[in-house]
Amino acid sequence: MTLAVTIAIMVAGGVYLMLQRGMVRIVLGLLLVGHAVNLLIMSAGGVFRRDQPLLGINPPDWAADPLPQAFVLTAIVIAFSIVIYMLTLAASGSDDDTEDVS
Amino acid sequence: MTYLLWVLRTLRFPFYFGFEVVKTTFVVLYDALTRGSSSTPAFVEVPTRCRTDFETTMLANMISLTPGTVTVAVGEDSPVTLWVHSLYVDDRASFRADIHTMEDHLLAVTRPRAGVPSRPTTAESTERGER
Amino acid sequence: MLLLTSILVLAVTVLSIPLVERVLGRNTGWFAAAVLAALTALIAAQAPQVLGSGEALTYSVPWMPQIGVEFHLRMDALGWMFTLLVTGVGALIMAYSTRYFPPGRRLGFYLLMTLFAFAMTGLVLADDVVLLYVFWELTTITSFYLIGLSGPGASRPAIRTFLITALGGLALLGAVVLLVVRTGTTQLSTILADQSWTQDTSFTALVAFLVVGAVFTKSAQFPFHYWLPDAMAASTPVSAYLHAAAMVKAGIYLAMRFTPAFGEVLVWNTALIAFGLITAVVGAVFALQQHDLKRLAAYSTVSQLGFLIAVIGIGTPEALVAAAAHTVAHALFKSALFMVVGLVDHEAGTRDLRDLGGLARRMPVTAGIATLASLSMAGIPPLLGFVSKEYLFAGLLGAPGGPWAGVLAGAVAVGAAAFTFAYSFRFVHSAFFGEPRGKRRAEQEDVHEAPVAFWGPASLSALGGLVLGLAVPVLDPLVNGVSQDTTGTAAEAHLLLWHGFNPELAMSALAIGLGALLVWRTASGDSYAGRALLPVDGPSVFERIHSALISTGRRVGDLTRTDTVAFHLGTPVVVVLVLATAVLWLGIDIPAPAGQTSRPLDWLLVGLMGVAVLGAVLTRSRLAALALIGVAGFTTALWLFFLGAFDVALTQLLVEVLTVVVAVLVLRRLPRRFHPVTRKRSALTAVIAIAAGSVAGVAAFALTGRRELSSAASYFLDNAPEDTGGTNVVNTILVDYRAFDTLGELVVLGVAGLIIIAVLRSTDLLPVHQARKPSVPVTNPVFEAVPNTVLMRTVAKYLLPILVVWSLYLLVRGHNEPGGGFIGGLVGGSAFALTYLAASSDAAARIRLAYPTIIGSGVLVALGTGLLGFLEGSFLLPLHAEIPLPGGEYFHFTTALIFDVGVYLVVVGVLLAALNELGLESGDGTDRAAPPPSPPGTSGGGNADETAPSSEGSGATAAGVDTTTTGGAR
Amino acid sequence: MNPALLPLFVGVPLAVAGLMAVFTPPMRARSTLMMVPSGLGLAASSFLLWQTRDGQIFAHNVGLWPDGISIPFVADTFTALMLWTTSLLVLVTSAFAAAVHDDRSPFFPSLVLVLYAGVSGALLTGDIFNLFVFIEVMLLPSYGLLAMMGAFGRLRAGRIYVTVNLLTSTIFLAGVALVYGTAGTVHMGELAGAASESPMVAVGMGVVILALSIKAAVVPVHGWLARTYPRASPAVTALFSGLHTKVAIYAIYRLYALVFDGDSTYLWIGVVAFSATMLIGVLGAVGEDTTRSILVFHMISQIGYILFGVALFTEIGLMAGIFYLVHHMIVKASLFLSTGAIEHTYGTGALNELGGIAQRQPLLGLIFMGAALSLAGLPPFSGFVAKLSLVIGAVDAQQWTAAVIMIVVSIITLMSMLKIWGGVFWGKDPARETEHEDAGATSDPDGSTTVTTTRVRPMVLVPGLILTATTLCIGLGAQVLLALSTEAAQGLLDTSGYIEAVLG
Amino acid sequence: MQPIDIGIVAIVLGMAVAAYRILIGPSSADRGAGADVVFYGFVGLIALLGFRLGTDLVVDIVLVCALVGFLSALSVARLISGGKR
Amino acid sequence: MTPLEIASLACMIAGSLVFLAGAFGLLRLRDFYARLSGVTIAGGLAPALVFLGLFLDYPTLENAWKIALALLIQLATAAIGGNAMARAGYLAGTGTSSATLFDDLEKVGREPSTEGSENDPGEDGKA
Numbered sequence A: 001m002t003l004a005v006t007i008a009i010m011v012a013g014g015v016y017l018m019l020q021r022g023m024v025r026i027v028l029g030l031l032l033v034g035h036a037v038n039l040l041i042m043s044a045g046g047v048f049r050r051d052q053p054l055l056g057i058n059p060p061d062w063a064a065d066p067l068p069q070a071f072v073l074t075a076i077v078i079a080f081s082i083v084i085y086m087l088t089l090a091a092s093g094s095d096d097d098t099e100d101v102s
Numbered sequence B: 001m002t003y004l005l006w007v008l009r010t011l012r013f014p015f016y017f018g019f020e021v022v023k024t025t026f027v028v029l030y031d032a033l034t035r036g037s038s039s040t041p042a043f044v045e046v047p048t049r050c051r052t053d054f055e056t057t058m059l060a061n062m063i064s065l066t067p068g069t070v071t072v073a074v075g076e077d078s079p080v081t082l083w084v085h086s087l088y089v090d091d092r093a094s095f096r097a098d099i100h101t102m103e104d105h106l107l108a109v110t111r112p113r114a115g116v117p118s119r120p121t122t123a124e125s126t127e128r129g130e131r
Numbered sequence C: 001m002l003l004l005t006s007i008l009v010l011a012v013t014v015l016s017i018p019l020v021e022r023v024l025g026r027n028t029g030w031f032a033a034a035v036l037a038a039l040t041a042l043i044a045a046q047a048p049q050v051l052g053s054g055e056a057l058t059y060s061v062p063w064m065p066q067i068g069v070e071f072h073l074r075m076d077a078l079g080w081m082f083t084l085l086v087t088g089v090g091a092l093i094m095a096y097s098t099r100y101f102p103p104g105r106r107l108g109f110y111l112l113m114t115l116f117a118f119a120m121t122g123l124v125l126a127d128d129v130v131l132l133y134v135f136w137e138l139t140t141i142t143s144f145y146l147i148g149l150s151g152p153g154a155s156r157p158a159i160r161t162f163l164i165t166a167l168g169g170l171a172l173l174g175a176v177v178l179l180v181v182r183t184g185t186t187q188l189s190t191i192l193a194d195q196s197w198t199q200d201t202s203f204t205a206l207v208a209f210l211v212v213g214a215v216f217t218k219s220a221q222f223p224f225h226y227w228l229p230d231a232m233a234a235s236t237p238v239s240a241y242l243h244a245a246a247m248v249k250a251g252i253y254l255a256m257r258f259t260p261a262f263g264e265v266l267v268w269n270t271a272l273i274a275f276g277l278i279t280a281v282v283g284a285v286f287a288l289q290q291h292d293l294k295r296l297a298a299y300s301t302v303s304q305l306g307f308l309i310a311v312i313g314i315g316t317p318e319a320l321v322a323a324a325a326h327t328v329a330h331a332l333f334k335s336a337l338f339m340v341v342g343l344v345d346h347e348a349g350t351r352d353l354r355d356l357g358g359l360a361r362r363m364p365v366t367a368g369i370a371t372l373a374s375l376s377m378a379g380i381p382p383l384l385g386f387v388s389k390e391y392l393f394a395g396l397l398g399a400p401g402g403p404w405a406g407v408l409a410g411a412v413a414v415g416a417a418a419f420t421f422a423y424s425f426r427f428v429h430s431a432f433f434g435e436p437r438g439k440r441r442a443e444q445e446d447v448h449e450a451p452v453a454f455w456g457p458a459s460l461s462a463l464g465g466l467v468l469g470l471a472v473p474v475l476d477p478l479v480n481g482v483s484q485d486t487t488g489t490a491a492e493a494h495l496l497l498w499h500g501f502n503p504e505l506a507m508s509a510l511a512i513g514l515g516a517l518l519v520w521r522t523a524s525g526d527s528y529a530g531r532a533l534l535p536v537d538g539p540s541v542f543e544r545i546h547s548a549l550i551s552t553g554r555r556v557g558d559l560t561r562t563d564t565v566a567f568h569l570g571t572p573v574v575v576v577l578v579l580a581t582a583v584l585w586l587g588i589d590i591p592a593p594a595g596q597t598s599r600p601l602d603w604l605l606v607g608l609m610g611v612a613v614l615g616a617v618l619t620r621s622r623l624a625a626l627a628l629i630g631v632a633g634f635t636t637a638l639w640l641f642f643l644g645a646f647d648v649a650l651t652q653l654l655v656e657v658l659t660v661v662v663a664v665l666v667l668r669r670l671p672r673r674f675h676p677v678t679r680k681r682s683a684l685t686a687v688i689a690i691a692a693g694s695v696a697g698v699a700a701f702a703l704t705g706r707r708e709l710s711s712a713a714s715y716f717l718d719n720a721p722e723d724t725g726g727t728n729v730v731n732t733i734l735v736d737y738r739a740f741d742t743l744g745e746l747v748v749l750g751v752a753g754l755i756i757i758a759v760l761r762s763t764d765l766l767p768v769h770q771a772r773k774p775s776v777p778v779t780n781p782v783f784e785a786v787p788n789t790v791l792m793r794t795v796a797k798y799l800l801p802i803l804v805v806w807s808l809y810l811l812v813r814g815h816n817e818p819g820g821g822f823i824g825g826l827v828g829g830s831a832f833a834l835t836y837l838a839a840s841s842d843a844a845a846r847i848r849l850a851y852p853t854i855i856g857s858g859v860l861v862a863l864g865t866g867l868l869g870f871l872e873g874s875f876l877l878p879l880h881a882e883i884p885l886p887g888g889e890y891f892h893f894t895t896a897l898i899f900d901v902g903v904y905l906v907v908v909g910v911l912l913a914a915l916n917e918l919g920l921e922s923g924d925g926t927d928r929a930a931p932p933p934s935p936p937g938t939s940g941g942g943n944a945d946e947t948a949p950s951s952e953g954s955g956a957t958a959a960g961v962d963t964t965t966t967g968g969a970r
Numbered sequence D: 001m002n003p004a005l006l007p008l009f010v011g012v013p014l015a016v017a018g019l020m021a022v023f024t025p026p027m028r029a030r031s032t033l034m035m036v037p038s039g040l041g042l043a044a045s046s047f048l049l050w051q052t053r054d055g056q057i058f059a060h061n062v063g064l065w066p067d068g069i070s071i072p073f074v075a076d077t078f079t080a081l082m083l084w085t086t087s088l089l090v091l092v093t094s095a096f097a098a099a100v101h102d103d104r105s106p107f108f109p110s111l112v113l114v115l116y117a118g119v120s121g122a123l124l125t126g127d128i129f130n131l132f133v134f135i136e137v138m139l140l141p142s143y144g145l146l147a148m149m150g151a152f153g154r155l156r157a158g159r160i161y162v163t164v165n166l167l168t169s170t171i172f173l174a175g176v177a178l179v180y181g182t183a184g185t186v187h188m189g190e191l192a193g194a195a196s197e198s199p200m201v202a203v204g205m206g207v208v209i210l211a212l213s214i215k216a217a218v219v220p221v222h223g224w225l226a227r228t229y230p231r232a233s234p235a236v237t238a239l240f241s242g243l244h245t246k247v248a249i250y251a252i253y254r255l256y257a258l259v260f261d262g263d264s265t266y267l268w269i270g271v272v273a274f275s276a277t278m279l280i281g282v283l284g285a286v287g288e289d290t291t292r293s294i295l296v297f298h299m300i301s302q303i304g305y306i307l308f309g310v311a312l313f314t315e316i317g318l319m320a321g322i323f324y325l326v327h328h329m330i331v332k333a334s335l336f337l338s339t340g341a342i343e344h345t346y347g348t349g350a351l352n353e354l355g356g357i358a359q360r361q362p363l364l365g366l367i368f369m370g371a372a373l374s375l376a377g378l379p380p381f382s383g384f385v386a387k388l389s390l391v392i393g394a395v396d397a398q399q400w401t402a403a404v405i406m407i408v409v410s411i412i413t414l415m416s417m418l419k420i421w422g423g424v425f426w427g428k429d430p431a432r433e434t435e436h437e438d439a440g441a442t443s444d445p446d447g448s449t450t451v452t453t454t455r456v457r458p459m460v461l462v463p464g465l466i467l468t469a470t471t472l473c474i475g476l477g478a479q480v481l482l483a484l485s486t487e488a489a490q491g492l493l494d495t496s497g498y499i500e501a502v503l504g
Numbered sequence E: 001m002q003p004i005d006i007g008i009v010a011i012v013l014g015m016a017v018a019a020y021r022i023l024i025g026p027s028s029a030d031r032g033a034g035a036d037v038v039f040y041g042f043v044g045l046i047a048l049l050g051f052r053l054g055t056d057l058v059v060d061i062v063l064v065c066a067l068v069g070f071l072s073a074l075s076v077a078r079l080i081s082g083g084k085r
Numbered sequence F: 001m002t003p004l005e006i007a008s009l010a011c012m013i014a015g016s017l018v019f020l021a022g023a024f025g026l027l028r029l030r031d032f033y034a035r036l037s038g039v040t041i042a043g044g045l046a047p048a049l050v051f052l053g054l055f056l057d058y059p060t061l062e063n064a065w066k067i068a069l070a071l072l073i074q075l076a077t078a079a080i081g082g083n084a085m086a087r088a089g090y091l092a093g094t095g096t097s098s099a100t101l102f103d104d105l106e107k108v109g110r111e112p113s114t115e116g117s118e119n120d121p122g123e124d125g126k127a
């Protein structure tokens, strides 16, 4: 529930920003939506188990599903790669506006 | 003997500075969390006795870490001049004196042999102290 | 075998044309004519079998068995007749072409003409509907090119012709598909013999309708007739062959071919008779109107094709006999007439009847040919045209639907025939007899007869009409065979020049009489020619539809013709919302949650996220938005901590920090505030956003957390230490179980570094934005870079080694505790970021490392580790070794660690690339020139969006130079 | 073939890409080196195609972890066919890029190779999260290729392209999350039939397929494609057109077959969306005025055709769709290469600024028109067989409206192809006109000669020629590709072989 | 609820307050200062979580945070001064 | 609870409250330079207390040096961050409170400024 509400807030905010003008705002919106989806992946593992899946420290009994964590790690890096590239695009050309030139 | 004193000074130093921080923290918090403000802010030029980058950095950081004061600029000369913004400045001279006290504690640690040199008192700075 | 031979010979001829043409040039026609003549002889020799015994020749070989298509060929009487027309007339035209064109290369023409002959032969021999369609379209395509060969002026007519005939072709395709699906076979003869589908009236009507569409467009029936005159832009040999004798007959052939199926289908009869007669009349009337000999011939063809279609529509054996006879007659006289047009055009330099006249004296042979052919066309005995027209009349009188129908059809036909007589007269008389007229009168003095090689083929064609007229019974087996093939009954017709007084004869006489009257009343058509009879003409109607379609298309394109990114992002979001609404509307049963998914402290994060997101949405300051999104990112990291994902949280944290570092490098080149948007748009966006958020929330709530731990998760938690030697299960997944994901991820990251470099080398960075320039004079001590950065440099000096050591520590321990290549790399990269940030000048900040090399090496290291896995049987399989340590313990070494080193290198390389490419201002490494102190009013009060063009240009140049000294790609 | 070698389809191009980023070889070697992996890939995929032609399926658990834990790499006929086509396109397009010197741009060879590796991985993987990763591996180089090479407006195009694709990838990832949340696995073998059994999984998988549809530019989410592709460099457009949307289509085929079991409940959605795609795409095309923008809209239209095959989900429908897919990849790339050659040589793709090229270079005209006619579905080219079988499939499934749309669309397709033909290959040659003006105005002989001797260099023509020849061969010898497509279609209809191969 | 949750609530509240400062500004420097505070709160919160979740793994994380958090502060400062070093 | 745990808890809660107070300082103090004091509190005393609490909770030698290192780094970086922010704000022309007595920097080189404290013209012209 809490995670779902968080995801809802993030997606709403992200979509709002994404549909605005200017590359930076769009990038920030996409970033936010990306975070939200990462949380969704975590949620997919079932967040009623919340112990760290570190078997040197914890027994596996209540360890969280490690697979979504690996997915999220990969997704974070991929999103980061694209975000820094998008920021590069925002800073090149004539300006960062994303609307038609009237 | 000098060495032992230095060790003691060094050991005392964190407590001195910790106390300074705690004290000023409460002063500033009182100001911030009560109605109105008693602050008399100013940007003050503070000549120092720091010779090495380490000393300069330590002094500037101590000033910055103390709530109510922050180092804004660092001058080029050696010994360096600092420009400090402070919330509570009565006049230049007294503020500089406060900073120099802090500097004394610092140099006492960073200069185990030479000890703390005397404070710079130039005609100009005295003059400036008069508002 | 003969069928295959014919097809193969033609195919080989086509393929050999490029070689032959290289040698023979325009005389390639002789070669082609020889081949076609030989084929004609070969096929004619089959008459005894095909016509005599009535047994069709067949050949078949599988082609596309998956959809039942076979390469079936079949030659019955109908096929025999059309094959002969194609090859015979083809031979004549090819020969004619050798002299029609001036000396020189004619590769395109001969290639296409032989290709056409090939296609047309295939069309009339195909016994597979798909194959038929293939050849049908092939004739269309060759026709298109042949018209287009005539130069720029022919391009629109060629395109119009192509489109209209292709439209019909698609109707044929529709019919083909319907038949194939219905009958389960593609063999034409089987389909036509199959009685099952013809019982279904509506299906039959649909197929008939589609076939009619194909027939009408190909054979230029009203209202598609206009393409034929339009196509006269083609050279005369092309017109003679395609637009008189062969291609237009494809429609006739198709109509005759399908008569067994549709002969009794009302829609078929009605459409063919009605439109055929209309076409006959319209064509004839328009023909008389023409000044251009070629257009006259073209309209005449339209008219004659109308006659043929109408009589095929009757569907009786007698009618089909007439159709067969007239097909032959028309091919002969019309090809002759077209060749005559070419002769006249060639010799007299014009085809305009207003500029011709009296040519008979200069070109007696041509005049003779023209006369002979025209007489046949006008239906004057003893030519073949007379006989065939008599049979046409007889056939039409038998129109189904009661006696009045026959009378009506007959009457209309007589009317059309009268016009036929008139334009035939006009053709011969206005061109060859009387006095020379018009502008070119003087030049006509120099006109002389064409060489024999030029007029020879035409004369053969014209004489054919005479010979066959006189010896018309020769055609009996043919026409009866055709009748047998198309109606199932042999008509047992005996073609005769004279078969007594009968209605047809009277109709012929009437037609000739009326025609003569018409000639007299219109001064052989002159007084009548050139007048507009209809308010519209075909080509302009076509063009109007064409441009209407184009403007519709433009409007369709306009729907998405915008660079507004929000539009392109909004569309998918809205689609998702629509589909989500549909799913919510339908509803899905969901099981109960598998555990307590919420904890009280979580609400703190919900609240913090709410504040951050709301702030980010509301603010118009770029910095605030970035910072607040950063807060949201940190809150996400906190969430990850709450969920027990320490590695992920740490990664998220580091990425967040580095994103900020990179983002500010970009942000300082942009205005302080975001672009303004209208309130209305904000409201709409807010609605979409809230809907999207709700959908996402509902999906997260309903579709997650409702099952027990997955089997994969249990496996990992139970087996990771034994399988991999690591206890940090997440890390073992990353570098062992799913190393392929990680390999992909690191490639993605590396490529991001490369494309940042590549894009910036092809594009200029924006300069630092005016609004962000310091507003303090250079003389102020705050401005001095070197003394003021001493603090950070000093701290950085102590921090750097810690960062490096710590990053390596994180790298190595990752397999068992939070860390790993990525986290280590990010911390290591931070060291470079610190170096960059703390430096007192760009020159000092520049990191002189070849970061593309670092990135590439990282990828190679990771890949190399992956390839090592092949030693034990699989890509990316980690190898393990126990390395003895001095203390008697063992260090568990795995190649996964080397893999992680690759990850580390890529991360570091990319961060270096971003910092150097985005962060540095100018190539010389010195500080930017101090900006002039700007008055407070302008520094902040100006339009945030405005950037003076001059400063932009200079800044861009400065930034562009940067590429010369950074990176190691060179 | 040893299935353990399948990951080399990814590994070899990546290795060469990495090497070329580390050591920058001299120009000439660069061009050659760039083509080595796709050449090897072509050979390997031909072999794979040969081996899988009878329905044999190769699968390998990468890293040798147990079934369901490991990421499987799987190759059946469909995969092999796609790999073959992909390799061919990458090879040919690389040759074109080398001929027009695109490969001299920074990192171009590396980026193309990574793109190739990404596509190969996406085709081979049997794990939907890994599919996500490989789609990203494919996209990242594309982001750069689009924005760094091309004409005016490429940066704007680059922005649209990267943002839309990121959004789409995010939606894809959300779908993966929901699938994992509901089904508890991302392994395609374990997911088999899951969506037809559980509506919850169907929703998650629906999100994945929706994201793939956006990537495939299905109407109404096609606008981004029409705005971005025409602005890249011709070689890049050709490469993208052949690969990107096609990977999405491939994945839709695979996932719908595997996870939905071709559930006919959702058939109507596809029928509506894909019919609209056919129609909107072709109408958009006919309204455009430059070669590439016309071709790009056609791409959208053709995507409707291809996806119709999976919407039908009959053997003939799938077979036709797969045939269409392969045909389309080849033909579209050919068209982009021939018009790209013109654009490269003459500096414009605007119909009203070109003309008379057929007369000057008949071979170029032939290359274009062969592909154009193929695109319009005319015999004897592959497009005819593709369209015929698809129409038969539609009629067979009683999808009358769609069948009619398919036929109507092909005439409009022809119309717009003729628009290019009439504008670029026939008609007045503006260069010649300029020549005359020059001759009249100035006495500078060099100026006019330069104009008239402008010709597309032979090396630039060869790539397009190869592809047009391929479409002709596929049309004439259709039974070969039809047989392979049928085999592929059967693999989609009966997924037990696939499941057995990945789960043992 | 546990006693430590008071601290967690306090820090989150403080972060929210700082976020509000980021939003209202008014100057870029104010926003930057707000961002700094949020980050410090984040570090503190992780330390508190170590107490709450009963793991000293957070010590390493805190160390990393202290090391890198400063980068964002320096970056933002660099932005505020328009890239001026 | 052991006394160590109680001490740990007390330190942590105290640190958190100091942080909250610092954040309120950031909100309430009247100009940017004053607000920096809030930052200093949140980045100096507050983390110091919290870190101490963390150490008391896990009082091992390894944690001792790690936390000591973390604290040193935290203090050093917080100070540098504060300095950088102050200088950047000054460079950007961030306004000062009207109560400000004097500015020695200005005497050395800064031109007279008309900027009011809460109305920062350097920021967001088109507000």
Ligand code: NA
Residues within 6 Å of the ligand: B063, B064, B065, B066, B067, B068, B069, B070, F036, F037, F040, F082
């Ligand atoms: Na301070």
Ligand code: NA
Residues within 6 Å of the ligand: D350, D351, D352, D353, D354, D355, D422, D423, D424, D427
């Ligand atoms: Na043109």
